[in-house]
Amino acid sequence: QKEVEQNSGPLSVPEGAIASLNCTYSDRGSQSFFWYRQYSGKSPELIMFIYSNGDKEDGRFTAQLNKASQYVSLLIRDSQPSDSATYLCAVNQADNNAGNMLTFGGGTRLMVKP
Amino acid sequence: KAGVTQTPRYLIKTRGQQVTLSCSPISGHRSVSWYQQTPGQGLQFLFEYFSETQRNKGNFPGRFSGRQFSNSRSEMNVSTLELGDSALYLCASSLTRTSGGAAETQYFGPGTRLLVL
Numbered sequence: 369q370k371e372v373e374q375n376s377g378p379l380s381v382p383e384g385a386i387a388s389l390n391c392t393y394s395d396r397g398s399q400s401f402f403w404y405r406q407y408s409g410k411s412p413e414l415i416m417f418i419y420s421n422g423d424k425e426d427g428r429f430t431a432q433l434n435k436a437s438q439y440v441s442l443l444i445r446d447s448q449p450s451d452s453a454t455y456l457c458a459v460n461q462a463d464n465n466a467g468n469m470l471t472f473g474g475g476t477r478l479m480v481k482p
Numbered sequence: 483k484a485g486v487t488q489t490p491r492y493l494i495k496t497r498g499q500q501v502t503l504s505c506s507p508i509s510g511h512r513s514v515s516w517y518q519q520t521p522g523q524g525l526q527f528l529f530e531y532f533s534e535t536q537r538n539k540g541n542f543p544g545r546f547s548g549r550q551f552s553n554s555r556s557e558m559n560v561s562t563l564e565l566g567d568s569a570l571y572l573c574a575s576s577l578t579r580t581s582g583g584a585a586e587t588q589y590f591g592p593g594t595r596l597l598v599l
Contacts, residue, residue, distance in 0.1 A: 467537040472525040
């Protein structure tokens with residue numbers, strides 16, 4: 369069973385702080401990793417994807433991938449109350465990376481306090 | 483560009499009935515995937531369709547089926563509904579330029595909320 373694990377939280381940070389969200393996965397052959405944000409009652413919204421080891425930055429968001437240790441993280445700088453949501457880590461588990469078959473973690477609930 | 487659209491948005495059925503949900507992908511997107519989201523199990527992959535063929539399949543019983551049309555629109559069907567099928571059903575589309583291409587970013591529709599009584 370290919371698994372993706374996240375701490376369910378809630379992770380509470382003050383406004384303006386850095387929020388750090390972590391995710392581990394079990395399938396060493398995984399190649400594609402995604403972070404989605406989901407507000408209550410809404411569908412998941414893509415934040416970032418990462419394929420290569422290292423950091424990838426997009427605005428206030430930085431995704432970090434370490435394939436050797438099998439973890440993915442998401443950093444949110446200058447956190448805003450509007451960032452309060454559930455953050456879902458997803459790993460493509462399709463064989464040979466052919467197509468889309470995302471396995472999601474359970475999500476981490478982030479609360480940014482004004 | 484219009485996003486992924488799903489119909490209907492809400493549905494109430496009774497046990498034993500069947501239901502068909504529809505998904506229209508973003509224009510130009512050729513891959514459509516379906517997911518089930520419940521509070522207990524989270525987001526789980528059902529299946530993916532590309533070029534009218536099922537390319538990947540999750541661990542759901544045969545009561546769950548789908549298909550894709552030549553215009554990339556997709557439908558999923560659940561037969562003999564059970565109480566546990568109550569969930570948010572999400573459709574996601576991606577571009578996927580080639581049949582064996584690497585996974586591409588998926589964009590989700592608003593979902594269909596199904597309640598089975």
